[in-house]
Amino acid sequence: MFKQNKFTVSHAPFWHDGDSIKEMNLNIMAAALPAILFGVIQFGMAALGVMCLSIASAMAWEALFCMAAKRQIVIHDYNAAVIGMLFGMMLPATIPWWAVITGTFVCVIVGQQIFGGIGANPFNPAVIGIAILTLSWKHLFDFDTALVNYQLAFTALDPLAALKHQGPGVVEMFPLSSLLMGSQVGAIGSVFGIGIILGGIYLIIRGYIRWEISIAYIAGIIITAWIFNITDPAKYATPMFHLFTGYTLLGAFFLANDSSSSPINLIPMFIYGVMGGFMTILIRNIGVYPDGTVYAILLINLINPLIDKIRPKAFGKGCKQCVK
Amino acid sequence: MAQSMVKEFTKGLWAELPPFRLVLGLCPVLAVTKSVENGIGMGVATTFVLVCSNLLVSLLRNIIPVKVRIACFIVIIATFVTVVELVMQAYTYPLFLKLGIFIPLIVVNCIVLGRAEAFAFKNSPTLSIADGLGMGIGFTLSLGALGAIRECLGNGTILGNTVFGPGFQPFTFMVEAPGAFVCLGLMLCLMNLIGKK
Amino acid sequence: MIKRSFIGLTEPKLKCDLVEPGPKEPEAIPIPPRLILLLNEPLDSTKEILVKKGDMVKKGERIFLYKESKEYVSAPVSGTITTVAPFTGDFGELATYLVVETNAKQDIDKSFTESISIPDIQTANSYLRGIAGNPPLKLLAEAADGAKSNGINIKKIIISGIDQDILCTTRQFVLTRFRDELSKSVAFLKQLTGINDISIVMPDALATLSAFNGMNIVKISSDYVDSLSPMVMDKYLGIPFIPNKSCEELGVCFISIEALFSLVKSYSEKRPVYEKIITIIDKKGKKSRVSATIGTPIHRIFTKIGVETAEKDRIIIGGPLKGVAAYTLYYPVTPDMDTLMVQDSSIIPTISDYPCINCGKCVRICPANVPVNVLVRYLEANLYQDAADSYDLFSCIECGLCSYVCSAKIPIFQYIRLGKHELNKIELDMIKEAENV
Amino acid sequence: MGDYFVLAISCIFVNNILLAQFLGNCPFLGTSKKMETATGMAMAVIFVLVLAGIITWITDTYLLKPLNIEFLRTLSFILVIASLVQFVEMFLKKSIPALYAGLGIFLPLITTNCAVMGVCLININEEYTFMQSLVSSFSYAVGFGLALILFAGIRERIIIARVPKPLQDTSIGLVTAGMIAICFFAFKGMV
Amino acid sequence: MREMINMVVVLTLLSAFSGGLLAAVRTGTKDQIEQQILKFQKAPAIKQILSDVSNDPLQDRFKIIDNEQELTFFVGKHDGKADAITFETSGKGFSGDIGLMVGINIESDEIIGVCVTTHSETPGLGSKAKDDPKFASQFAGMTMDKNLAIKKNGGEIDIISGATITSAGVSLAAQKAQEIYIRLKPEIQKQTAQMAK
Ligand SMILES: Cc1cc2nc3c(=O)[nH]c(=O)nc-3n(C[C@H](O)[C@H](O)[C@H](O)COP(=O)(O)O)c2cc1C
Ligand SMILES: Cc1cc2nc3c(=O)[nH]c(=O)nc-3n(C[C@H](O)[C@H](O)[C@H](O)COP(=O)(O)O)c2cc1C
Ligand SMILES: Cc1cc2nc3c(=O)[nH]c(=O)nc-3n(C[C@H](O)[C@H](O)[C@H](O)COP(=O)(O)O)c2cc1C
Ligand SMILES: Cc1cc2nc3c(=O)[nH]c(=O)nc-3n(C[C@H](O)[C@H](O)[C@H](O)CO)c2cc1C
Numbered sequence A: 001m002f003k004q005n006k007f008t009v010s011h012a013p014f015w016h017d018g019d020s021i022k023e024m025n026l027n028i029m030a031a032a033l034p035a036i037l038f039g040v041i042q043f044g045m046a047a048l049g050v051m052c053l054s055i056a057s058a059m060a061w062e063a064l065f066c067m068a069a070k071r072q073i074v075i076h077d078y079n080a081a082v083i084g085m086l087f088g089m090m091l092p093a094t095i096p097w098w099a100v101i102t103g104t105f106v107c108v109i110v111g112q113q114i115f116g117g118i119g120a121n122p123f124n125p126a127v128i129g130i131a132i133l134t135l136s137w138k139h140l141f142d143f144d145t146a147l148v149n150y151q152l153a154f155t156a157l158d159p160l161a162a163l164k165h166q167g168p169g170v171v172e173m174f175p176l177s178s179l180l181m182g183s184q185v186g187a188i189g190s191v192f193g194i195g196i197i198l199g200g201i202y203l204i205i206r207g208y209i210r211w212e213i214s215i216a217y218i219a220g221i222i223i224t225a226w227i228f229n230i231t232d233p234a235k236y237a238t239p240m241f242h243l244f245t246g247y248t249l250l251g252a253f254f255l256a257n258d259s260s261s262s263p264i265n266l267i268p269m270f271i272y273g274v275m276g277g278f279m280t281i282l283i284r285n286i287g288v289y290p291d292g293t294v295y296a297i298l299l300i301n302l303i304n305p306l307i308d309k310i311r312p313k314a315f316g317k318g319c320k321q322c323v324k
Numbered sequence B: 001m002a003q004s005m006v007k008e009f010t011k012g013l014w015a016e017l018p019p020f021r022l023v024l025g026l027c028p029v030l031a032v033t034k035s036v037e038n039g040i041g042m043g044v045a046t047t048f049v050l051v052c053s054n055l056l057v058s059l060l061r062n063i064i065p066v067k068v069r070i071a072c073f074i075v076i077i078a079t080f081v082t083v084v085e086l087v088m089q090a091y092t093y094p095l096f097l098k099l100g101i102f103i104p105l106i107v108v109n110c111i112v113l114g115r116a117e118a119f120a121f122k123n124s125p126t127l128s129i130a131d132g133l134g135m136g137i138g139f140t141l142s143l144g145a146l147g148a149i150r151e152c153l154g155n156g157t158i159l160g161n162t163v164f165g166p167g168f169q170p171f172t173f174m175v176e177a178p179g180a181f182v183c184l185g186l187m188l189c190l191m192n193l194i195g196k197k
Numbered sequence C: 001m002i003k004r005s006f007i008g009l010t011e012p013k014l015k016c017d018l019v020e021p022g023p024k025e026p027e028a029i030p031i032p033p034r035l036i037l038l039l040n041e042p043l044d045s046t047k048e049i050l051v052k053k054g055d056m057v058k059k060g061e062r063i064f065l066y067k068e069s070k071e072y073v074s075a076p077v078s079g080t081i082t083t084v085a086p087f088t089g090d091f092g093e094l095a096t097y098l099v100v101e102t103n104a105k106q107d108i109d110k111s112f113t114e115s116i117s118i119p120d121i122q123t124a125n126s127y128l129r130g131i132a133g134n135p136p137l138k139l140l141a142e143a144a145d146g147a148k149s150n151g152i153n154i155k156k157i158i159i160s161g162i163d164q165d166i167l168c169t170t171r172q173f174v175l176t177r178f179r180d181e182l183s184k185s186v187a188f189l190k191q192l193t194g195i196n197d198i199s200i201v202m203p204d205a206l207a208t209l210s211a212f213n214g215m216n217i218v219k220i221s222s223d224y225v226d227s228l229s230p231m232v233m234d235k236y237l238g239i240p241f242i243p244n245k246s247c248e249e250l251g252v253c254f255i256s257i258e259a260l261f262s263l264v265k266s267y268s269e270k271r272p273v274y275e276k277i278i279t280i281i282d283k284k285g286k287k288s289r290v291s292a293t294i295g296t297p298i299h300r301i302f303t304k305i306g307v308e309t310a311e312k313d314r315i316i317i318g319g320p321l322k323g324v325a326a327y328t329l330y331y332p333v334t335p336d337m338d339t340l341m342v343q344d345s346s347i348i349p350t351i352s353d354y355p356c357i358n359c360g361k362c363v364r365i366c367p368a369n370v371p372v373n374v375l376v377r378y379l380e381a382n383l384y385q386d387a388a389d390s391y392d393l394f395s396c397i398e399c400g401l402c403s404y405v406c407s408a409k410i411p412i413f414q415y416i417r418l419g420k421h422e423l424n425k426i427e428l429d430m431i432k433e434a435e436n437v
Numbered sequence D: 001m002g003d004y005f006v007l008a009i010s011c012i013f014v015n016n017i018l019l020a021q022f023l024g025n026c027p028f029l030g031t032s033k034k035m036e037t038a039t040g041m042a043m044a045v046i047f048v049l050v051l052a053g054i055i056t057w058i059t060d061t062y063l064l065k066p067l068n069i070e071f072l073r074t075l076s077f078i079l080v081i082a083s084l085v086q087f088v089e090m091f092l093k094k095s096i097p098a099l100y101a102g103l104g105i106f107l108p109l110i111t112t113n114c115a116v117m118g119v120c121l122i123n124i125n126e127e128y129t130f131m132q133s134l135v136s137s138f139s140y141a142v143g144f145g146l147a148l149i150l151f152a153g154i155r156e157r158i159i160i161a162r163v164p165k166p167l168q169d170t171s172i173g174l175v176t177a178g179m180i181a182i183c184f185f186a187f188k189g190m191v
Numbered sequence E: 001m002r003e004m005i006n007m008v009v010v011l012t013l014l015s016a017f018s019g020g021l022l023a024a025v026r027t028g029t030k031d032q033i034e035q036q037i038l039k040f041q042k043a044p045a046i047k048q049i050l051s052d053v054s055n056d057p058l059q060d061r062f063k064i065i066d067n068e069q070e071l072t073f074f075v076g077k078h079d080g081k082a083d084a085i086t087f088e089t090s091g092k093g094f095s096g097d098i099g100l101m102v103g104i105n106i107e108s109d110e111i112i113g114v115c116v117t118t119h120s121e122t123p124g125l126g127s128k129a130k131d132d133p134k135f136a137s138q139f140a141g142m143t144m145d146k147n148l149a150i151k152k153n154g155g156e157i158d159i160i161s162g163a164t165i166t167s168a169g170v171s172l173a174a175q176k177a178q179e180i181y182i183r184l185k186p187e188i189q190k191q192t193a194q195m196a197k
């Protein structure tokens, strides 16, 4: 008789394409790196500190929650790290430490873990965090005062706040090329337009984000802003200005794309993206907030479960031989 | 007798604590708990209505025809609500302003009608008072507690007294509408956790 | 294993393997000293059992467990029964296995030989179930015998010359190897079943062989899911797929090409054919083919042709997407075992405990447009009925692709099969209850 | 016309009855676990609220105000609404059974729903005209229905997620409602 | 039949009881309520604006019907001369109306001061309109020909940082007051003249 081996027994299929959550998250972080590095160079060590604290505290909160809830600790999938990173990217470099820690608590615990953790969050956790923080400590997110001590070689005004207060006359102060190259006041990870776009393209090519959403979002921004702009150019800024300022690009490539809070089917993805762009501009142009991205994303997250019910007929459905 | 009175009284404080156990009467709970004062004010007003209506319903329980009982309950409750409304307007006007539309809305508060139907209509006046008082006090305490948390974090004060040092910047989210929902949700979670043990 | 490409924009297209040109003859595995026979009926201690340890069986003799049993297994060799024990299937279905120790002297059971003057589906059903290729004789016999047909009315027979999984090539091998006998065999099948509408499905590439001229050929592309029966029906035969209806209920019976040849051979040689052709894929992906007697423990095959297995490796019966993992090397060759595959422990993908993260890859790849991302949540929560009612559980054609791409590595495919199994069980129970009332 | 549009937008989104005014939370949490229930409730509320808005406005304008007995407003409104719901229920049962089958079970729930009473009181407090009351009642009800249906969409998914035990059901429902309320902040200041 | 009668009787009695009780409470609290409204809503604002008057403006008041709306004017006397009036207007804020008490010197036509009475703005942001004297004090000394809009809209008023909408609401209320005052000036002068006697 030969020795009886113990074999691995599991269910079909026995192949897997090798992708994993961890791989996906590492790719997201890699894609965001250019924008973050630029932010760190522009805003100095304070920015680096905020980013590190944000990522670290997000992971720590997740670990703590898992311990408290007696769940397996899974911080090595970098899920919390991605949330912390995206949250950090939306913060000004001068934000105090306690706000970062409170914010990541909101993101990770309130925004995701209590709903059942990864994949269960109905809203983008990082955006929920920012929304709750801006609701509470609006002054911390006033980029003009937050960055007042920096010596910057360009117009040191938050473009969107300037637009809100002084009208579209300010658009001339911000040439598009310099906006794209990061010469603007803003959050750590949101100023470097080129970097974000490159990161986004990388993720699209790698298949980690659904390009339909990003494209639809940008289209929504451009079309809506353009309609406003041609109806009254003296009151509303140009589409490109909106596209390259604030959190817009971050929204299009990193925030609207959070997988669990965005639709999967084709038509819903387009509705979702266009609605996001539309709401962003609507809030900026006729709402009270200088930047509407955060609320626009939350709104489209809200309608996501409903619109994602629009899907192609499943195989064999609606055939003519229908008995019923 | 005394024993059952104690039982009816205490059940409202924990076992059937509204609004946590019976998820009813949420609107005032969410709307008026920006501060402890508002919360307790609302709670006391509701308690008054609860006790009075419970008492009256219980006294009349043998006279009221079953078919029109709901109509009768509503008349009784609405009467006491209006009394509260007028009295508060006359003597605690600032509080009346803050509670606004929620005072008249006690009339549709599911707890009040619920107790009349489920308890007072079937029990003696003394028990009904105990029940109304217990439920009312439970409700008041819940509102007070929620108000305390929200006021403390969201405004840095409790009953108007500053709690934290001067450097503290309040977590305004808590006193906003969304904060009310989130805070109540998390309190409910806490209750479930404690209740489990 | 085909890994995700760097450019993840397009979903992977899996192609079915074609049989290699000029294939070698399968290596014959000698009849082993002990054979294991699976019998599709559970042991029931309340009934009087007919087979016992020590009983002798003749080659070709049918073994019934109980007097009133309808299921039987026929012995491929003559020998002594040494074990009768319960066996548990993939979803916990109960069956029985018998071990037969081969005798030196081979007695042959003559009852089949004596009863086959003319081909007749009822006789075939009584003697030839469980020959190599597992022809659906029970179904055909019941359908022919109108009274018991359960509403199944077979109008069309499809001879399947395509394999059901991407690496498998056994049926294609049989098709090319015996291509010259095909037209004769089809005529035999018509005679046997009385059904004249018979087509043969085969891969596009093989259909060009001149031997098939004049036959009713359906050419199938080599894209993976096209070879699955529902797809063949819907896409190539124009018979729309209806969720939760089997091909048979739609009047089509699939029979594998090997089963057809075994049938023909059984009649021409006047003995049931027990030699099953199996494609073996070793750890390095090298393919070889053997011909083994049904009941042979698979370790005999592995030792004979030098396939190594080690601790924690995986032995797969069938292909990488739809197969079943065996937990023991004593697993026997069964009538429908086309492929045996060994996977090295180092490349076995893990499954995880993650919930769905809504990445959408499954939805994009699913050939049946099933909303897998939502479906899997309902299945995980054991809400099978909701899954079927609102999320198209029964539209799934069981291709396994969703699990293959799932980022969270959820065993989706298993959940789906389990869900269908449970629902069908509930339905069966209900029917039974209704009958009892 | 434009004014009515602005009023409608304001009532549906900006001052959403549920998320900004905190009215009607019990049915919001109670009937949002399944999409069908939520849709049924939304329809029932729209139906009843419009009728109640009209009737209470008439009561107030032609009965309470002329007689100078506004202090009986609470009492008379609740009686009017309760009898209206009773009447509607009876009417539907007799004349439109199909609609009754759809809305029927929700009708009794509506009597004890702050949203209905609340909107009627708001109409009076804001001194709306008849047309404005009509528009506001309808729009508030639509806002209620919208929030309820969106909430149900999300809740259907939450129910099957791995929510920690103590948070399940109402608790996580409330947190979600809070987040929906944040979403509705988007409309602040738009009208 | 008996049952029917029973039902009607009970409901009627109940309604009668309710009506009676309410009417009684109503009569008992009527004056007190009016006092309260004056005392809590208007009085602090009036006191703040007319801090140095020699009379009690709450007593010296008159009403004018303007566009079907009843406006109450409170008169302040300096050295026995009735030269100041205050009245309330409103403007749209971040969340809801903002009530603004505006005091005007009827001899110089200058604004004496303004003070927010009711509002539901965000604590710490919009609420500064009421709590932060810097903002309100901008209005003092303005004459009727000054543009009281906020600077963004071409006027002279600096906004509260972070609360543009509140600021615009307050300035709108002030502008309304200007307009009303100019329109009703003859009537006001007539009434104050009587008051002086
Ligand atoms: C988790 C956490 C949350 C905190 N939240 C706040 C807060 O909301 N507001 C605040 O002013 N300080 C907050 N702090 C900081 C401390 O309360 C500390 O007192 C604060 O930094 C005051 O310091 P300062 O007087 O130097 O500004 C928080 C600290 C931690 C660890
Ligand atoms: C599911 C299953 C598991 C088996 N496991 C064993 C086993 O672990 N050891 C063993 O000797 N035989 C095992 N057998 C097989 C029989 O009991 C019998 O021993 C077998 O025919 C011996 O085969 P061999 O002579 O080829 O070794 C198993 C059979 C089945 C169907
Ligand atoms: C939670 C929160 C509360 C707000 N409260 C007010 C407020 O009470 N009054 C106000 O005018 N704007 C309020 N806003 C609106 C914003 O502050 C808006 O950007 C502002 O009105 C524009 O003014 P600014 O030009 O001074 O930034 C609030 C915003 C948020 C997020
Ligand atoms: C482009 C992209 C953007 C993402 N943005 C977010 C985000 O904003 N917040 C978040 O929690 N997860 C985000 N994720 C993470 C993702 O949705 C998923 O939940 C986690 O990766 C699971 O670990 C993003 C993923 C991708 C691919």
Ligand code: SF4
Pocket: A316, A317, A318, A319, A320, A321, A322, A323, A324, C241, C242, C243
């Ligand atoms: S029978 Fe009805 S449900 Fe089934 S496939 Fe046909 S149309 Fe669809």
Ligand code: SF4
Pocket: C228, C229, C230, C245, C246, C247, C248, C254
């Ligand atoms: S499993 Fe489905 S496709 Fe395959 S033969 Fe049976 S019914 Fe047909």
Ligand code: SF4
Pocket: C362, C365, C366, C367, C368, C369, C370, C372, C395, C396, C397, C398, C399, C400, C401, C402, C403, C413, C416
């Ligand atoms: S196994 Fe998965 S991918 Fe294949 S049909 Fe079924 S659901 Fe779709």
Ligand code: SF4
Pocket: C355, C356, C357, C358, C359, C360, C361, C362, C363, C372, C373, C376, C402, C405, C406, C407, C408, C409, C410, C412
């Ligand atoms: S592939 Fe897996 S994780 Fe991705 S959506 Fe499908 S089931 Fe969810």
Ligand code: FES
Pocket: B024, B025, B026, B027, B028, B108, B109, B110, D023, D024, D025, D026, D027, D112, D113, D114, D115
């Ligand atoms: S308390 Fe408002 S609906 Fe119940």
